[in-house]
Amino acid sequence: MATTTSAVPEAAERAQPRSEGQWAVVFRRFRRHRLAMISLAVLAVIFGASLLAPWIAPFPRDDIGLDRVALPPMSVDPENGKLHILGTDHLGRDFFTRVIYAARVSLMVAISVTTLVAIIGTILGLLAGYFGGWTDNLISRVMEFVATIPDLPILLILSAIMIQNADLIVLPAWIIGPVAWIMAVPLREATQVTLLILVLASLGWVGVARLMRGMVLQVREMQYIESARALGGANTWILGKHVFPNAFPPLIVAFTLGLNGALVSEVAISFLGFGVQDPTPTWGNMMGFATSYMFNHPWMPLIPGLPIFLCSLAFNFVGDGLRDALDPRLKI
Amino acid sequence: MPSRTLPWGPCSSPYRVASPPEKAMTAYLIRRLFQMLIVTVLSAMLGYTLLYLAPGGPLLFLQQMQNTGQNRVSEEDIARLKARYELDLYLAVRFTRWLIGFPGGPVRIGGWYLLPPDTVVGCAIPGQVRLRYPDGTVEIREEGCARAVTLADLENRRTSRGILFGDFGFSQQIARDRPVSDLLMSRLPYTLWLMGVSTLLAILIGVPVGIYSAVRQYSRFDYAMTTITFIGSSLPTLFMGVMAILIFSVLAKDAGLPYLPSGGAQAVRDYTIPWIGRVEAGSLLDRFLRFIMPVSVLTFFNIAGWSRFVRASMLEVLRQDYVRTARAKGVREQLVITKHALRNALIPFITLLAGVLPTLVAGAAITESVFNWPGMGRLLVDSLGRSDYTVAMAILFISTVLVLIGYLISDILYTIVDPRIRLS
Numbered sequence: 001m002a003t004t005t006s007a008v009p010e011a012a013e014r015a016q017p018r019s020e021g022q023w024a025v026v027f028r029r030f031r032r033h034r035l036a037m038i039s040l041a042v043l044a045v046i047f048g049a050s051l052l053a054p055w056i057a058p059f060p061r062d063d064i065g066l067d068r069v070a071l072p073p074m075s076v077d078p079e080n081g082k083l084h085i086l087g088t089d090h091l092g093r094d095f096f097t098r099v100i101y102a103a104r105v106s107l108m109v110a111i112s113v114t115t116l117v118a119i120i121g122t123i124l125g126l127l128a129g130y131f132g133g134w135t136d137n138l139i140s141r142v143m144e145f146v147a148t149i150p151d152l153p154i155l156l157i158l159s160a161i162m163i164q165n166a167d168l169i170v171l172p173a174w175i176i177g178p179v180a181w182i183m184a185v186p187l188r189e190a191t192q193v194t195l196l197i198l199v200l201a202s203l204g205w206v207g208v209a210r211l212m213r214g215m216v217l218q219v220r221e222m223q224y225i226e227s228a229r230a231l232g233g234a235n236t237w238i239l240g241k242h243v244f245p246n247a248f249p250p251l252i253v254a255f256t257l258g259l260n261g262a263l264v265s266e267v268a269i270s271f272l273g274f275g276v277q278d279p280t281p282t283w284g285n286m287m288g289f290a291t292s293y294m295f296n297h298p299w300m301p302l303i304p305g306l307p308i309f310l311c312s313l314a315f316n317f318v319g320d321g322l323r324d325a326l327d328p329r330l331k332i
Numbered sequence: 333m334p335s336r337t338l339p340w341g342p343c344s345s346p347y348r349v350a351s352p353p354e355k356a357m358t359a360y361l362i363r364r365l366f367q368m369l370i371v372t373v374l375s376a377m378l379g380y381t382l383l384y385l386a387p388g389g390p391l392l393f394l395q396q397m398q399n400t401g402q403n404r405v406s407e408e409d410i411a412r413l414k415a416r417y418e419l420d421l422y423l424a425v426r427f428t429r430w431l432i433g434f435p436g437g438p439v440r441i442g443g444w445y446l447l448p449p450d451t452v453v454g455c456a457i458p459g460q461v462r463l464r465y466p467d468g469t470v471e472i473r474e475e476g477c478a479r480a481v482t483l484a485d486l487e488n489r490r491t492s493r494g495i496l497f498g499d500f501g502f503s504q505q506i507a508r509d510r511p512v513s514d515l516l517m518s519r520l521p522y523t524l525w526l527m528g529v530s531t532l533l534a535i536l537i538g539v540p541v542g543i544y545s546a547v548r549q550y551s552r553f554d555y556a557m558t559t560i561t562f563i564g565s566s567l568p569t570l571f572m573g574v575m576a577i578l579i580f581s582v583l584a585k586d587a588g589l590p591y592l593p594s595g596g597a598q599a600v601r602d603y604t605i606p607w608i609g610r611v612e613a614g615s616l617l618d619r620f621l622r623f624i625m626p627v628s629v630l631t632f633f634n635i636a637g638w639s640r641f642v643r644a645s646m647l648e649v650l651r652q653d654y655v656r657t658a659r660a661k662g663v664r665e666q667l668v669i670t671k672h673a674l675r676n677a678l679i680p681f682i683t684l685l686a687g688v689l690p691t692l693v694a695g696a697a698i699t700e701s702v703f704n705w706p707g708m709g710r711l712l713v714d715s716l717g718r719s720d721y722t723v724a725m726a727i728l729f730i731s732t733v734l735v736l737i738g739y740l741i742s743d744i745l746y747t748i749v750d751p752r753i754r755l756s
Contacts, residue, residue, distance in 0.1 A: 002466045147377070148371055150690055150731040152697055153712055157382060157724050160716035264568045268698050271570055273641075274715050291574055291702070301574045309571050316566040 011137060027067035030327040036321025037253025043060065046307060050103035054184055057097040058082060062279055065092035070297050073181050086303050089286070090293050095303050102281035103307060104184045108199055109282070110263040112182070116150060116201035117208055117262075118255055124205065124245075126239055139209070146206045155265065160274040189280045200265055204258070211254055216245035222246070249326045253319050258314035267308055278287040283308050357747075364743070368736045373431070375732045376495060379725040380427050411456045411479070413665065415489070417504070420481050421454035430501070433494035436716045438483045449484035456481050495729060505720035506711075512726045516708065522597055525587030526700070529690045534634035539681075541635070542642030546677075547669055550645035557639065564635030572629045580625060592625055593618070595704040626703040630696060643686060645676040679749050686742035690734040693727060 007284035031037060049056065061081070066203045073087040073095075088093035158226040162169070171194055178198075210330055219225065220243065228238045269275035270284025278285060286304035414420040418429065428434050438449040459476035488680045494497035500512035507515055541561075545554040585590035591609045593599060599613040599622075611618050649655065652672050658672045659665070697709030704710070708727060715723035 018537055145374060148732060148735050149375055150693075150728070150735055152709075153724070153728045153731055156712060156716055157721075160724075161382060161721075164719065229445060257626065260566070264570075267568065268570055272698070273717060277392050287570065287574065291577075294574075294578060295582055298578055298586070301578055305571055305574060308568065312568055312571070313563065317563065320562070321650065 015037075016118075026325045030321050031270040033317075033321035033324060039317040039321075042111045042310055043318070044216045045300055045313045046103055046311060047107060050107050053100040053104050056093075058085075059094035060174075061093070061097055061101050061281070063093055070293065070300070072299060073303075081173045087299070089300070090289055092113045098281040098286065099283075099303055099307065101302065102186060102283050102286055105193065105276060105280060106263060106266055106284070107265045107311070108183050109193060109200075109276075110259050112179075112197050113200040113204060113262040113266075114258040116197070117204040117258060118251065120201070121205040121208025122212050122244075122251065125209040126152065126216055126244065128209065128244060129216025129234070130214040130239055136213075140213075142205050143209055146203065151203060152262065155199065155269065156219055156272065156274055158199045158203070159196060159269050162199055163274050163277065166192045166195060166261045168285055168302070171195075185280050189276075192276055193280065196266065200262055204262065208251070208258070211250055212247060215250060216243055217286060219243050219246045256315055256319035256322055260312055260319070263311060263315070337720055361744075362739055368740065371736060372496070372733055376428070376431055376729060379432060379728050383721050385727050396680055407457050415481075417457065418489075420456045424672065425453045427723050429494075430492060431494055433492050433499070433725050435483060436486060436491040438487070447483055449482060451483045452480045453486065454481035455479070493728070500726035500729075501722050503715075503720055503723055505718040506715055506723060512723050516726060516730075517721060519706060521707050521713045522705060523696070523700070523709065524692060525623070525629065526626055526705060526707055527688075527696060529623075530630035530634060531691075533627070533631040534638050537633040538638030541640050542639035543669075543674065543677075544644055545639065546643045546646035546650065558643075559681070561636035561639050565640075567633070569629055569633050569696075569699050570702060572632065573626070575624050576629055577702070593621055594625060595622075597622055597706050622703075625700050626696075626699055626705050629703075630699055638684075642677065642681065645680055648675060649673045649677040652676075679746075682740035682745050682749055686745065688736040689738040689741070690731050693731040693734060 024092070058313055065077075065079070065088070069092045070090055071084055071088040071092075073085065074084070075084055075087060077084060084094050084096070086099060089098065122138050124143075128136040136265050169191065171191055175194055176187060176190045180187045180192045183190065183193055185193065223240055225238060228242050233241075266275060266282065267284035267287065270282045271288045273285075273288060275284055276282045278289075283304040287301060287308070290300035290304060337536055385468050388529075411420065419430070425435070429436075433436070433451070435447065438445055439447040455477035457478040458480040460472040461473050461475040463471045463473055465471070492501055495504060496616050498513065500516070502509050503512050503515055528585050538561075541557050541645075545557050546552055580592045581594040588606055590605050592606075593603065597619060599611070602610060604623075611621065645724050649706070655672050658668045663672070693708050696707065697704075698711040699705070700707045701713050712724055712727045715721070715727075
């Protein structure tokens with residue numbers, strides 16, 4: 001938790017400013033952001049539950065029971081006397097089980113999308129910024145074009161087309177296998193999840209690429225880059241060893257906020273029915289079903305809704321905390 | 333002077349080449365319009381590619397019938413349907429017919445045929461080749477063309493005026509064979525009302541909040557407002573919308589309190605609300621009650637953007653030398669803020685307005701879906717759900733064009749409002 005720093009260690013820090021590394025400073029400043037630390041804890045709990053889903057889930061994921069439809073939270077199963085902590089959904093499936101499996105899918109989709117976006121965006125941004133010339137021209141034109149197309153319509157159209165024909169698209173096993181394993185879903189359900197990840201990533205990289213390009217354009221003019229070049233360093237070495245680490249900090253903030261963006265997009269798309277389809281639970285499609293039953297069972301939308309709310313807010317707070325911690329202008 | 337760009341605004345146009353000096357305005361405009369045309373055609377191509385790749389069109393049903401073999405569908409039936417949806421033409425020809433309505437038939441200049449009537453532009457019935465393998469199995473493969481479509485055939489068909497000229501073709505599922513533009517026009521007023529009112533409200537609330545937060549930076553008001561707007565912008569509209577319905581419709585109704593009806597723009601039959609009384613379906617009160625929730629959710633979501641933007645811009649201006657000079661001269665603080673700071677802080681604000689333009693069309697697809705609001709965003713979702721891709725493409729195309737127009741307006745406004753901007 002946030003430690004209150006008295007005046008004495010502050011003075012000591014000022015006396016010997018080089019005693020701690022850059023990341024230690026960042027971490028110390030981040031810890032002071034109380035909401036960000038709480039958010040991190042919340043995220044850790046939800047993430048942990050999602051990782052342990054196959055072990056802590058009290059019921060099978062798709063166990064339909066028509067004699068226990070839409071039970072309220074904390075009710076006892078009529079058959080085997082086990083407790084449904086969060087009740088059951090419109091098909092009698094245990095909500096707690098599904099919500100942690102859904103956390104697995106939703107969070108992992110967000111993480112995979114953001115990672116893909118970060119990798120593609122960083123590579124393209126580095127190339128465009130560092131080499132300039134026709135490389136920059138080409139990449140920038142593509143970025144302009146993708147940025148011009150309104151994201152929500154194109155996202156919905158692409159995912160609708162992909163998902164409605166998921167069985168026509170054959171993806172190689174070396175992609176499907178790991179995805180199924182990471183998401184804790186059966187192999188046959190992994191295709192649509194993969195397609196959704198690809199759609200989201202294919203439109204999301206522009207922001208990161210722009211950010212990286214801008215950073216590299218600044219860093220490129222620094223003297224240490226010039227001296228690295230004077231030493232006869234190869235481009236890959238300069239890019240990897242000198243340019244990237246110095247252009248890196250804003251990427252962390254972008255990554256955290258990107259996690260939120262990807263999560264919200266996945267939720268929205270699945271909610272509208274163009275994302276991951278029903279037997280596979282995600283917070284989005286659970287929300288979709290819950291809203292259609294909420295007039296008779298008002299607690300239902302809260303069950304997938306609260307995790308969405310918490311994660312969304314937490315990602316934003318952590319991003320905010322990281323931005324404050326990384327901003328060199330705020331250095332104390 | 334360097335040209336100022338807005339790296340944060342939703343309307344920081346990537347096409348802003350360099351702002352023009354006044355004399356070169358016409359040349360600049362021509363260049364920009366040309367650029368816009370290229371991007372428009374490119375995005376139309378992208379849309380059309382998606383349209384072409386997307387299965388689930390009108391032929392899917394027929395093919396399924398043919399495959400199950402229950403009803404015998406002759407090749408003639410398929411050819412007729414293909415002709416109706418132009419699926420028998422080559423992709424390039426279909427695309428130009430869709431884009432600019434060309435060719436509508438044989439092309440002649442004077443008495444000469446530039447493209448003679450027997451030019452083949454497609455294939456009505458594909459040829460079939462029976463392949464007999466050495467192991468005795470037989471496969472029927474489509475190869476070549478049994479009956480070609482020529483330019484002369486096109487003369488008898490209804491030809492679109494072209495999407496570039498505002499003819500979006502015909503809806504295939506939602507409203508069979510009605511022009512897409514009719515469908516769009518019937519939904520447009522709802523979206524304009526929703527987006528217009530919520531944007532206006534967000535500006536009217538967000539801008540003063542932003543100014544006040546900046547002037548009293550780090551005050552209690554500032555902290556409260558930055559926290560509220562932070563939360564408002566972090567929450568997905570989906571979540572806010574569902575929670576609003578839950579609290580103000582479902583729970584309020586269950587508790588016997590006055591509640592807000594949800595779903596649709598007007599009721600089907602009359603209903604009674606406690607304390608207010610009987611509400612007639614389709615009356616002004618009914619429409620208003622149904623309007624409140626979606627507008628509030630969108631407003632709450634958008635306030636954050638505007639107030640943060642104005643706050644940041646205002647803080648930057650307050651740090652400028654001329655503000656300090658004004659204060660040093662002894663100008664009253666109120667005057668410093670309204671005359672010196674605010675007017676300069678609102679410069680980037682004007683360009684942000686142009687960024688609102690494209691959101692007017694499909695910017696609220698999720699909110700509209702949650703509240704069942706019959707606007708354009710909802711139409712997009714419906715059309716995708718029912719594989720009516722012509723409608724979806726029209727919406728995508730219109731919003732892309734609006735984005736481009738928004739960029740152009742913002743760039744022009746920028747040069748007009750801020751005389752500091754000029755560069756080769």
